[in-house]
Amino acid sequence: VAEFKGISPAQFFYKNKQLAGFQNRVRALYQTIRELVENALDATDTHMILPTIKVDITPDGEDGVFRITVEDNGIGIPPEHIPNAFGRVLYSSKYVLRQTRGTFGLGVKMAVLYAQSETGSPVEVYSTPIGRKRVFHYKIKIDIEKNVPIILEEGSYPSGDARWHGTRVSIRLTGDWGRAKNKIYEYFKRTAIIVPYSEIVFSDPEGNIFYFERATTKLPRPPRVTKPHPHGADIELINDMIKNTKARTIKDFLIKEFQSIGEVTARKILELAGIKPSTPPKSLKTHQIERLVRAFRSFKGIRPPRGDHLSPIGEDIIKIGLKAILKPEYVDAVTRRPAVHEGHAFIVEAGIAYGGAIKSSDTPLLLRYANKIPLLYDETADVSYKVLWKISTSKDRLDWSQYEVSFPAPIAVLVHICSTKIPYKGVGKESIADVPEIEREIEAALRHLLRGLKRYLLKKKKEMEESSR
Amino acid sequence: VAEFKGISPAQFFYKNKQLAGFQNRVRALYQTIRELVENALDATDTHMILPTIKVDITPDGEDGVFRITVEDNGIGIPPEHIPNAFGRVLYSSKYVLRQTRGTFGLGVKMAVLYAQSETGSPVEVYSTPIGRKRVFHYKIKIDIEKNVPIILEEGSYPSGDARWHGTRVSIRLTGDWGRAKNKIYEYFKRTAIIVPYSEIVFSDPEGNIFYFERATTKLPRPPRVTKPHPHGADIELINDMIKNTKARTIKDFLIKEFQSIGEVTARKILELAGIKPSTPPKSLKTHQIERLVRAFRSFKGIRPPRGDHLSPIGEDIIKIGLKAILKPEYVDAVTRRPAVHEGHAFIVEAGIAYGGAIKSSDTPLLLRYANKIPLLYDETADVSYKVLWKISTSKDRLDWSQYEVSFPAPIAVLVHICSTKIPYKGVGKESIADVPEIEREIEAALRHLLRGLKRYLLKKKKEMEESSR
Numbered sequence: 028v029a030e031f032k033g034i035s036p037a038q039f040f041y042k043n044k045q046l047a048g049f050q051n052r053v054r055a056l057y058q059t060i061r062e063l064v065e066n067a068l069d070a071t072d073t074h075m076i077l078p079t080i081k082v083d084i085t086p087d088g089e090d091g092v093f094r095i096t097v098e099d100n101g102i103g104i105p106p107e108h109i110p111n112a113f114g115r116v117l118y119s120s121k122y123v124l125r126q127t128r129g130t131f132g133l134g135v136k137m138a139v140l141y142a143q144s145e146t147g148s149p150v151e152v153y154s155t156p157i158g159r160k161r162v163f164h165y166k167i168k169i170d171i172e173k174n175v176p177i178i179l180e181e182g183s184y185p186s187g188d189a190r191w192h193g194t195r196v197s198i199r200l201t202g203d204w205g206r207a208k209n210k211i212y213e214y215f216k217r218t219a220i221i222v223p224y225s226e227i228v229f230s231d232p233e234g235n236i237f238y239f240e241r242a243t244t245k246l247p248r249p250p251r252v253t254k255p256h257p258h259g260a261d262i263e264l265i266n267d268m269i270k271n272t273k274a275r276t277i278k279d280f281l282i283k284e285f286q287s288i289g290e291v292t293a294r295k296i297l298e299l300a301g302i303k304p305s306t307p308p309k310s311l312k313t314h315q316i317e318r319l320v321r322a323f324r325s326f327k328g329i330r331p332p333r334g335d336h337l338s339p340i341g342e343d344i345i346k347i348g349l350k351a352i353l354k355p356e357y358v359d360a361v362t363r364r365p366a367v368h369e370g371h372a373f374i375v376e377a378g379i380a381y382g383g384a385i386k387s388s389d390t391p392l393l394l395r396y397a398n399k400i401p402l403l404y405d406e407t408a409d410v411s412y413k414v415l416w417k418i419s420t421s422k423d424r425l426d427w428s429q430y431e432v433s434f435p436a437p438i439a440v441l442v443h444i445c446s447t448k449i450p451y452k453g454v455g456k457e458s459i460a461d462v463p464e465i466e467r468e469i470e471a472a473l474r475h476l477l478r479g480l481k482r483y484l485l486k487k488k489k490e491m492e493e494s495s496r
Numbered sequence: 497v498a499e500f501k502g503i504s505p506a507q508f509f510y511k512n513k514q515l516a517g518f519q520n521r522v523r524a525l526y527q528t529i530r531e532l533v534e535n536a537l538d539a540t541d542t543h544m545i546l547p548t549i550k551v552d553i554t555p556d557g558e559d560g561v562f563r564i565t566v567e568d569n570g571i572g573i574p575p576e577h578i579p580n581a582f583g584r585v586l587y588s589s590k591y592v593l594r595q596t597r598g599t600f601g602l603g604v605k606m607a608v609l610y611a612q613s614e615t616g617s618p619v620e621v622y623s624t625p626i627g628r629k630r631v632f633h634y635k636i637k638i639d640i641e642k643n644v645p646i647i648l649e650e651g652s653y654p655s656g657d658a659r660w661h662g663t664r665v666s667i668r669l670t671g672d673w674g675r676a677k678n679k680i681y682e683y684f685k686r687t688a689i690i691v692p693y694s695e696i697v698f699s700d701p702e703g704n705i706f707y708f709e710r711a712t713t714k715l716p717r718p719p720r721v722t723k724p725h726p727h728g729a730d731i732e733l734i735n736d737m738i739k740n741t742k743a744r745t746i747k748d749f750l751i752k753e754f755q756s757i758g759e760v761t762a763r764k765i766l767e768l769a770g771i772k773p774s775t776p777p778k779s780l781k782t783h784q785i786e787r788l789v790r791a792f793r794s795f796k797g798i799r800p801p802r803g804d805h806l807s808p809i810g811e812d813i814i815k816i817g818l819k820a821i822l823k824p825e826y827v828d829a830v831t832r833r834p835a836v837h838e839g840h841a842f843i844v845e846a847g848i849a850y851g852g853a854i855k856s857s858d859t860p861l862l863l864r865y866a867n868k869i870p871l872l873y874d875e876t877a878d879v880s881y882k883v884l885w886k887i888s889t890s891k892d893r894l895d896w897s898q899y900e901v902s903f904p905a906p907i908a909v910l911v912h913i914c915s916t917k918i919p920y921k922g923v924g925k926e927s928i929a930d931v932p933e934i935e936r937e938i939e940a941a942l943r944h945l946l947r948g949l950k951r952y953l954l955k956k957k958k959e960m961e962e963s964s965r
């Protein structure tokens with residue numbers, strides 16, 4: 028007799044923690060740092076705050092047990108939402124259509140689940156939301172069966188500094204520092220490259236303190252919430268939008284709730300779908316919504332989504348970051364125009380750094396980023412690696428020597444993809460699927476930068492030849 | 497002001513369907529076939545039933561819309577569980593510690609979610625559980641916001657044949673048959689290789705009918721439910737086990753609820769953990785359970801898990817499958833002894849097929865399987881590919897020519913990993929993480945088979961030299 032049961036999302040992700048990057052004590056330590064730092068950065072640069080982030084990893088009690096603390100000067104978390112934000116899997120402030128690092132509503136909860144299953148310790152949260160004058164603090168565990176927070180302690184006290192705001196999160200877990208440290212050091216370096224406007228202080232369990240100073244006060248333009256585009260729509264998305272709309276007619280619904288649909292386009296789409304423009308949206312039947320989705324897909328006159336809600340880093344900031352951390356002799360960057368994939372706009376940016384303090388190596392150093400998050404694992408499964416490999420090794424493709432580069436060479440290549448929907452291959456956010464539109468954009472960006480590098484190398488070669496006469 | 501909210505697992509997987517292999521109309525068609533066929537096989541061979549499976553893909557209405565129907569002679573589904581089995585994400589009969597293809601409680605629901613969002617159609621289910629004399633039928637959609645089934649139709653009628661039992665599932669969705677067909681054909685061939693005891697009839701949208709006949713009536717031994725092993729335990733697993741145990745003392749709890757713990761081992765572990773053997777399990781505090789987990793990990797005297805609950809395919813059946821589908825001149829297979837990873841036993845099996853009808857190619861054809869499921873995508877991210885590549889290309893490794901093989905060559909390599917916990921890299925089950933213990937087992941199995949192939953090729957070379965004198 029088969030045993031049927033349902034489980035909660037907390038049970039699901041606890042049982043399958045390897046899907047989220049928590050498969051062992053090496054990866055769990057790394058992933059916890061990532062999840063906390065990425066939440067801290069989302070709470071700052073997304074809101075035009077210059078980030079100041081303090082990270083501590085300290086041995087705590089038994090061998091192999093560490094306390095990880097991350098503190099930021101971000102927007103803080105309203106106290107009524109703190110228990111669910113840390114204690115309920117699939118709870119988030121980022122379930123809106125805006126480019127942020129966080130997207131799943133899972134990250135910090137994975138760290139809490141892991142810590143609680145390894146040391147039994149709750150997460151400790153201190154937070155002062157902008158404009159509030161108190162520090163709110165909580166000790167939280169997760170009731171895995173019910174997927175609800177267990178509040179072990181809560182309270183508040185007056186904040187010492189009326190202008191301070193931010194969050195401090197502290198987690199106690201088992202980790203393998205020895206095996207994880209190189210990846211963690213690399214994570215901080217790559218974070219400093221992509222957010223050179225951030226000040227980061229990292230103190231490790233061996234007593235070392237790493238200070239990444241703020242290399243610029245320039246911030247990228249902030250991301251904005253945008254509306255869905257018809258090409259990203261299906262029946263269930265429309266059902267959900269209809270539930271929440273105040274529009275009284277289907278024509279107004281299309282114009283108001285979607286991007287890229289004006290009066291003329293709305294009428295044409297409705298005509299194609301055989302639906303009267305005055306129809307109340309909430310009265311539509313499923314087969315009518317199906318015809319609407321078909322009309323979206325077959326009607327050729329819908330403008331592609333714009334990209335101005337996105338938040339690219341920008342060529343200046345990319346160059347500042349590469350210079351500050353890699354100290355190359357030559358650096359360049361390019362931000363491509365917005366492109367589209369399944370109704371979501373995306374922007375590819377790339378950077379190249381050559382020579383100087385960069386070590387020579389048989390292959391270029393590939394620095395991958397998605398929505399300003401550094402991706403360090405699963406390189407060979409990633410779309411950027413595929414493009415770089417194709418440029419480097421395909422018989423029918425141009426090769427590096429065509430750009431005056433012969434390996435071993437001191438060269439680093441940065442690729443950043445930003446979008447309201449990143450096609451991550453897994454919830455652990457380590458690699459990006461090889462979507463053809465994204466592949467094309469990365470290749471175009473890299474070739475543009477390689478042409479610039481070639482001009483530089485040719486000029487340098489010429490100068491050396493002249494000076495040696 | 498940040499917009500906080502929680503979402504259901506149905507909303508989560510609907511929004512992130514690319515994580516589960518439903519990223520576009522090519523992959524969705526392929527993945528739907530997989531999920532339905534894998535459920536059908538779980539309902540048969542796991543229960544010592546020779547599988548007979550019928551698969552139809554038929555154009556249905558508009559261009560690009562298909563109806564997929566899969567019918568099996570399996571154990572069926574009790575009617576009271578059908579709505580949740582098809583309409584509630586994270587609902588399953590396979591959340592027990594036993595080797596099955598299904599593990600997540602998500603597969604068929606992803607197909608239902610995709611179909612409903614693309615065509616608005618419900619899934620249609622017909623089922624007669626073993627021993628019942630009626631056919632129970634349902635039309636079900638998923639309430640995505642609440643993650644509960646919506647039953648559009650239900651009923652039952654007397655089954656025509658008192659001995660018939662099984663299930664028929666029918667789904668209507670949009671798909672790109674042209675781009676998906678080669679992968680789907682390959683999926684059926686690779687399924688026929690691994691379950692040659694199964695009869696499969698597949699009729700495609702072009703009117704072709706593919707009949708994979710039952711090549712043997714030998715079935716692998718069925719998998720059995722097993723108990724957790726202490727090395728796979730953490731605080732939350734033990735909490736959960738304590739909730740459900742009838743054991744009155746912690747000593748009896750350890751002996752009864754875990755595998756590999758007898759009287760002596762139980763006493764020694766409890767001594768190490770500083771817990772009295774007579775302590776009632778439900779009275780233990782978190783810090784005591786933490787000491788128990790430490791004792792599990794530090795005590796050296798715990799036998800590794802046995803593997804006899806696992807269900808390897810077996811060398812005979814692997815060879816039958818390879819012969820029936822690839823028609824090689826030479827075939828061999830090996831089933832390794834059980835090994836262990838994080839408290840879960842696993843068995844690696846491998847097969848090799850050479851010559852005959854196999855086409856020569858620059859690289860060996862790699863056939864990957866996990867718990868009898870063929871894995872066709874993400875090959876380069878998979879542990880088997882990594883091992884094969886390492887054997888083939890590392891400078892310090894033996895290469896293929898050492899085994900008398902020079903490329904191009906007509907060679908196929910099969911790797912099957914079975915376990916109560918497969919370290920899949922994603923919920924779409926396409927590749928397996930490179931866990932060192934698994935890597936070692938695959939390499940040992942392949943080298944064993946390559947030595948056998950070498951003997952065959954040397955013998956063949958000698959015979960040809962002698963006959964040419």
Ligand SMILES: Nc1ncnc2c1ncn2[C@@H]1O[C@H](COP(=O)(O)OP(=O)(O)OP(=O)(O)O)[C@@H](O)[C@H]1O
Nearest residue numbers: 066070112119120121129130131132133134135194
């Ligand atoms: N340091 C922080 N400052 C402000 N808000 C935070 C901070 N850390 C967490 N939060 C809040 O808690 C929520 C849950 O965080 P969590 O990491 O689980 O999910 P997420 O960041 O939304 O998505 P993802 O799973 O992709 O990380 C966030 O959406 C955010 O609102």
Ligand SMILES: Nc1ncnc2c1ncn2[C@@H]1O[C@H](COP(=O)(O)OP(=O)(O)OP(=O)(O)O)[C@@H](O)[C@H]1O
Nearest residue numbers: 535539581588589590598599600601602603604663
């Ligand atoms: N053809 C079938 N015969 C018998 N039971 C079935 C069949 N199809 C589905 N089921 C039942 O429905 C449940 C849910 O199926 P679903 O594919 O969603 O999850 P699963 O197979 O348990 O896990 P996974 O997500 O890994 O596939 C199964 O556990 C099984 O009990």
Ligand SMILES: [Mg+2]
Nearest residue numbers: 066129134135
């Ligand atoms: Mg997060």
Ligand SMILES: [Mg+2]
Nearest residue numbers: 535598603604
């Ligand atoms: Mg399944």
